[in-house]
Amino acid sequence: MSYRKKVAVVGLGIGRSHIVEGYVPNAEEFEVAVLCDLNLERLATVGEEFGIAHRTTEFREVLNMPEIDIIDICTPPGSHFEMIMRALAAGKDAVCEKPLVGSLADIDAVIEAEKSARGRLMPIFQYRYGDGIQKAKRIIDAGIAGKPYVATSETHWIRTPEYYAVPWRGKWATELGGVLMTHSIHLHDMLTYLMGPIAGLFGRVATRVNDIEVEDCASASLLMANGALATISATLGSPEEISRLRLCFENVLFESNHEAYSPGRDPWKIIPATPEIGERIDELLVDWTPIPVRFQTQMKLFHEALVSGDPLPVTTTDARRALELVTAFYQSSETRTEVRFPVGPESPKYKSWRPA
Numbered sequence: 001m002s003y004r005k006k007v008a009v010v011g012l013g014i015g016r017s018h019i020v021e022g023y024v025p026n027a028e029e030f031e032v033a034v035l036c037d038l039n040l041e042r043l044a045t046v047g048e049e050f051g052i053a054h055r056t057t058e059f060r061e062v063l064n065m066p067e068i069d070i071i072d073i074c075t076p077p078g079s080h081f082e083m084i085m086r087a088l089a090a091g092k093d094a095v096c097e098k099p100l101v102g103s104l105a106d107i108d109a110v111i112e113a114e115k116s117a118r119g120r121l122m123p124i125f126q127y128r129y130g131d132g133i134q135k136a137k138r139i140i141d142a143g144i145a146g147k148p149y150v151a152t153s154e155t156h157w158i159r160t161p162e163y164y165a166v167p168w169r170g171k172w173a174t175e176l177g178g179v180l181m182t183h184s185i186h187l188h189d190m191l192t193y194l195m196g197p198i199a200g201l202f203g204r205v206a207t208r209v210n211d212i213e214v215e216d217c218a219s220a221s222l223l224m225a226n227g228a229l230a231t232i233s234a235t236l237g238s239p240e241e242i243s244r245l246r247l248c249f250e251n252v253l254f255e256s257n258h259e260a261y262s263p264g265r266d267p268w269k270i271i272p273a274t275p276e277i278g279e280r281i282d283e284l285l286v287d288w289t290p291i292p293v294r295f296q297t298q299m300k301l302f303h304e305a306l307v308s309g310d311p312l313p314v315t316t317t318d319a320r321r322a323l324e325l326v327t328a329f330y331q332s333s334e335t336r337t338e339v340r341f342p343v344g345p346e347s348p349k350y351k352s353w354r355p356a
Contacts, residue, residue, distance in 0.1 A: 005069040005093075005303060008034035008062045010083070012046045014097055015074035019050060021126075022295035029303040030070075036062050059083065063090040070095060077181065078174040081106045084121060085113055093119040093306060098185050100319040102176040104327050104343060105351045107320045114316060122302050122312045123319035127186040127243075128193055129297035130264030131290055136194055136247070136254045139270070144280050146250030148228035153191045153245055155184035156238035157260055161210060170212030172354045178214030180205065180326050184234035187243050187263065189322050191230065194247060194254070197321065199225045202338045203329040209237035220329060225341075251277045265293045327353050 007023060007030050009015040015037075023030045034054045037043040047055045056062065062071060063086055071087040072095040073080060081101040087094040088110075100123045101107050114121055127133075139145050157179075168174035175182060192198065203220030210216055216237065222230040241260035247253070255269040272278035291297055301313035328339035330353040344350065 003307060004029060004031055005306065006031050006033040006067055007070045007072055008032075008036060008065065008068045009072045009074060010036040010059060010062060011074035011076075011097075012037040012039070012042050013074065015072065016046055018072055018074060018095075018295055018299075019046070022299035024050075025292065025296045026300050026303065029300065034062060034065065034068060059086070063087065063092070069093060073097065076168040076174050077176040078102065078168065081110070084110055088113050088117040088119055088121065091118040094121045095124065095302070096121065097124050098319075099176055099181045099323065099326070100316070101323070103350065103352050104320070104323055104347070105345075107316065107323055111316050111320070120306070120312060121316055122298075123314050123316060124295075124298070125186065125189045125193075125314045125318065125322075126294040126298050127190055127262070127264050128314070129291060130262065130293040131266040131288070132256060132268030133190060133194070133264040134291050135266075135270065135285060135288065136268060138284060139252060139254075139281055140194060140249070142284055144277065144284065145252045145254075148195055148224065148226055149248045149250065150228060151191060151195050151224075151230040151245065151247045153184070153187050153230065153232045155179070155187045155234040155243050157183055157236055157241045157243075158238055159183075159210065159216065159236040164210055164212055170210065170214055172213050175214060177326060177330075177353070178205075178207070178212065179216050179234045179236050180218055180329055181214075183236065184218070184232070185322055185326070187234075187245060188232065188325055189318070190245055190256075190264070191232075192321055192325070194245070195224050195226070195228060195230065197225045198325060198328075198341050199223045200338050200340050201325065201328045201332055203232070203332045205329060205333045209235065218329060220332070252281070262293055330355075 043055050070093045073083045074097050164170040200223040205215035206217045208217045218234045220232040242258040243260050243263040245256040251273045253271040256263040305312045324343045327349045331349040332339045
């Protein structure tokens with residue numbers, strides 16, 4: 001197996017961030033060999049910026065390139081499912097931005113396709129990576145935190161009509177959802193990453209900020225599988241943008257920084273209940289090595305997993321958990337009932353969560 005992987009980045013909006021944060025810092029592991037985008041001006045600009053000569057507007061051409069190991073899909077959400085399935089059928093490893101696909105039925109089809117595919121698929125959840133969240137994860141996994149009590153997740157961002165002037169945004173067919181799909185999905189992944197799976201959800205969604213099809217406000221009450229309680233709130237109408245997790249355990253309080261787009265980095269509040277618990281945490285973290293944030297670490301771990309054959313740092317199962325939460329949110333809001341987990345084919349929203 002080749003050590004240095006050749007990558008084609010498809011979609012150069014967020015795809016440029018993948019290059020800057022993920023591939024350039026890991027240049028010994030990856031070579032971005034091909035760029036693909038329908039916007040010729042953007043294609044030329046990014047190509048010149050990074051000295052990438054091979055540029056195309058045709059996804060089919062990328063699929064047929066034997067030299068390409070990885071296809072990194074950064075296109076609008078409505079195109080993800082078809083591109084993922086075609087990349088796997090072509091024998092490529094793939095990376096795909098969130099939201100991975102547009103229904104639980106679609107992600108179950110992707111999981112099934114992966115079983116016989118030569119390549120593997122890594123969804124993007126870059127907010128998992130940073131010293132703050134990874135220290136919390138180590139403390140929880142070591143059993144020091146104790147019983148989980150309650151948690152809160154707040155994604156309070158701002159999006160104006162200018163943001164929704166981009167034709168594919170704010171529409172069910174192309175963005176697949178609103179604040180739950182495109183914005184707060186990151187913090188919700190962090191919540192379950194640290195607190196474990198969800199057992200039940202009662203949620204509401206509303207469109208209150210912009211004149212769009214999809215929701216831009218949401219709130220929910222959650223029962224976690226471990227018995228803890230959690231609350232979620234999200235809006236795109238907050239002039240001061242924050243992303244905040246606050247997790248209360250028996251022995252430790254964790255609170256993320258409030259950076260909207262990098263809540264995983266330090267400083268996090270890690271407050272022990274007693275001096276003795278504080279000493280155990282200090283001993284656990286005494287050899288801590290700083291973790292680069294966001295795409296840099298996720299891509300580094302992706303490469304290590306491809307070379308070793310070990311599990312990927314983020315899997316389609318993780319992406320399904322995120323979309324299961326979204327599905328339950330829309331179902332609960334529409335039916336005004338609690339949705340119990342797991343959510344499967346029996347759900348009226350399994351094949352599509354668009355409003356009835």
